[in-house]
Amino acid sequence: MSIGPDEVKRIAHLARLAIRAEAIPGYARELSSIIELVERMNAVDTSAVEPLAHPLEMAQRLRDDVVTERNQRERFQAIAPLTEAGLYLVPKVIE
Amino acid sequence: MHSKTIAELAAALAAREFSSEELTRHYLARITSLDGRLNSFITVTAERALAQARAADRRLAAGEAGPLTGIPLAHKDIFCTEGVKTSCGSKMLDNFIAPYDATVVERLDRAGMVMLGKTNMDEFAMGSSNENSYYGPVRNPWDTRAVPGGSSGGSAAAVAARLTPAATGTDTGGSIRQPAALCGITGLKPTYGRVSRWGMIAFASSLDQGGPLAASAEDCALLLAAMAGFDERDSTSADRPVPDYRASLNDDIRGLRIGLPKEYFGAGLDAGVARVIEAALEEYKRLGAELVEVSLPNSALAIPAYYVVAPAEASSNLARYDGVRYGYRCAEPKDLLDLYTRSRGEGFGPEVQRRIMVGTYALSAGYYDAYYLKAQKIRRLIRDDFRRAFAEVDVIMGPTAPTVAFDLGEKSTDPVAMYLNDIYTVSANLAGLPGMSIPVGFSAGRPVGLQIIGDYFAEGRLLNVAHRYQQVSDWHRRMPAGF
Numbered sequence: 001m002s003i004g005p006d007e008v009k010r011i012a013h014l015a016r017l018a019i020r021a022e023a024i025p026g027y028a029r030e031l032s033s034i035i036e037l038v039e040r041m042n043a044v045d046t047s048a049v050e051p052l053a054h055p056l057e058m059a060q061r062l063r064d065d066v067v068t069e070r071n072q073r074e075r076f077q078a079i080a081p082l083t084e085a086g087l088y089l090v091p092k093v094i095e
Numbered sequence: 096m097h098s099k100t101i102a103e104l105a106a107a108l109a110a111r112e113f114s115s116e117e118l119t120r121h122y123l124a125r126i127t128s129l130d131g132r133l134n135s136f137i138t139v140t141a142e143r144a145l146a147q148a149r150a151a152d153r154r155l156a157a158g159e160a161g162p163l164t165g166i167p168l169a170h171k172d173i174f175c176t177e178g179v180k181t182s183c184g185s186k187m188l189d190n191f192i193a194p195y196d197a198t199v200v201e202r203l204d205r206a207g208m209v210m211l212g213k214t215n216m217d218e219f220a221m222g223s224s225n226e227n228s229y230y231g232p233v234r235n236p237w238d239t240r241a242v243p244g245g246s247s248g249g250s251a252a253a254v255a256a257r258l259t260p261a262a263t264g265t266d267t268g269g270s271i272r273q274p275a276a277l278c279g280i281t282g283l284k285p286t287y288g289r290v291s292r293w294g295m296i297a298f299a300s301s302l303d304q305g306g307p308l309a310a311s312a313e314d315c316a317l318l319l320a321a322m323a324g325f326d327e328r329d330s331t332s333a334d335r336p337v338p339d340y341r342a343s344l345n346d347d348i349r350g351l352r353i354g355l356p357k358e359y360f361g362a363g364l365d366a367g368v369a370r371v372i373e374a375a376l377e378e379y380k381r382l383g384a385e386l387v388e389v390s391l392p393n394s395a396l397a398i399p400a401y402y403v404v405a406p407a408e409a410s411s412n413l414a415r416y417d418g419v420r421y422g423y424r425c426a427e428p429k430d431l432l433d434l435y436t437r438s439r440g441e442g443f444g445p446e447v448q449r450r451i452m453v454g455t456y457a458l459s460a461g462y463y464d465a466y467y468l469k470a471q472k473i474r475r476l477i478r479d480d481f482r483r484a485f486a487e488v489d490v491i492m493g494p495t496a497p498t499v500a501f502d503l504g505e506k507s508t509d510p511v512a513m514y515l516n517d518i519y520t521v522s523a524n525l526a527g528l529p530g531m532s533i534p535v536g537f538s539a540g541r542p543v544g545l546q547i548i549g550d551y552f553a554e555g556r557l558l559n560v561a562h563r564y565q566q567v568s569d570w571h572r573r574m575p576a577g578f
Binding site for chain 2: 007008012013014015016017018019022027030031033034035037038039040041042043045046049050052053054055056057058060061063070072075077078079080081082086088090091092
């Protein structure tokens with residue numbers, strides 16, 4: 001399946017990526033060639049095959065529901081771009 | 096000093112031939128004088144290294160040293176190192192000072208190893224040439240016109256040039272084995288779950304696995320013994336004991352059944368590489384092994400399935416980079432959407448953006464069954480191919496990469512051509528199997544790697560099979576001229 005400029009814009013929006021208008025044709029071409037590569041999968045019939053999500057098919061380990069993390073807010077916020085009074089700052093969301 | 100293996104360095108440290116501080120200064124001096132030609136390091140942590148070396152010397156003097164105490168190493172810049180920049184090769188994390196150590200870092204620290212610095216890599220481990228780094232490409236010490244492979248290209252080039260005796264790497268589709276092959280060194284990707292992923296920046300979580308790069312199989316055995324083991328902080332960590340890899344290195348390999356997948360020796364394999372691989376297989380025959388043709392019939396589907404699974408998981412993992420909590424944030428965002436999209440659009444390089452978009456597309460409404468579900472089904476077929484093969488043979492061998500190292504810029508404009516470098520390596524990731532690459536010769540003056548794939552948790556067998564070859568060959572001892 002070939003991916004056109006509008007599809008590139010839709011995907012970029014879903015992925016929250018700002019891409020420059022002049023880069024769109026290049027992305028359309030490259031994504032189309034990658035999807036063409038991926039579609040070689042269609043050469044085999046897999047209707048009777050169970051999907052494999054985990055290579056070893058291990059069950060997820062469970063643990064007791066106890067507190068394992070301590071509060072390290074200051075440490076983690078020290079590397080944040082913008083904080084104030086222990087809060088992460090973002091542009092105004094509600095007018 | 097730098098021509099010695101880790102085992103030899105450890106013996107010299109124990110015999111007081113030199114101290115860990117002297118050894119560390121020697122490698123730091125080599126990095127200073129030689130890395131300008133390679134660009135294999137992003138960060139050099141000289142002061143921290145010297146402090147760790149002095150601490151190691153105290154342990155050595157007190158008779159409390161282990162086999163790795165006082166030995167320098169470099170970490171791929173994908174492993175979080177507390178208080179040290181951890182960039183993952185990306186502008187997105189150029190300002191990221193990790194607030195904690197990865198389990199791998201912590202374990203090697205505890206073993207007394209000395210961290211020289213952090214190595215260059217393809218951005219977020221996406222690439223096979225190390226040309227996708229925000230910090231510029233790495234060059235291959237065997238020929239500086241050539242790429243070192245990727246994504247652990249800095250680690251492989253630094254070990255090959257003996258700027259460090261060892262380095263860590265990660266392998267999602269071949270990122271330890273392929274650069275090890277292209278740089279003429281030994282690299283091991285363990286079984287999925289063998290080495291903790293905690294603190295290792297995520298690319299594709301069902302495929303990612305950390306492992307060692309060093310000169311020899313014996314060195315990799317020492318490193319893996321320290322890196323491997325259960326970690327409750329990694330939900331997919333394997334809860335099983337770590338065998339004594341060193342103890343089984345010299346096991347007899349007479350009667351070993353080596354499977355040669357016919358799909359790994361067909362069209363697409365460079366004739367020069369094929370000749371070198373054939374010669375290595377002849378050596379294994381002389382060592383008493385038996386060569387058996389096997390088939391992995393779904394091999395041709397591995398790259399297509401991988402380029403769904405890996406980008407899909409990446410698009411989800413990389414959603415965390417939002418310009419809010421850490422990492423790059425765009426200037427003067429006008430609203431929240433603008434903050435997200437511009438921080439990500441400006442912070443990620445082109446290949447990372449391509450893969451995020453492929454993954455987003457494959458997971459988007461209406462396409463999930465055709466791509467992601469289909470790829471997971473193919474994944475089972477590939478896993479079953481290996482299961483059938485391992486019912487007949489002990490290990491599988493073939494080339495690690497279809498060609499020797501290519502020149503910088505040769506493939507960087509065509510993503511699909513670049514992806515095909517990993518044609519022989521991605522299957523082991525999809526199946527979760529351990530794989531190694533060892534140096535077995537040269538073609539056109541550039542190194543060739545032999546890949547050895549083992550059954551689940553058979554790292555000890557792989558290291559044994561590699562070590563026996565290295566006992567009768569010296570390719571792993573060759574060093575590039577000028578370094």
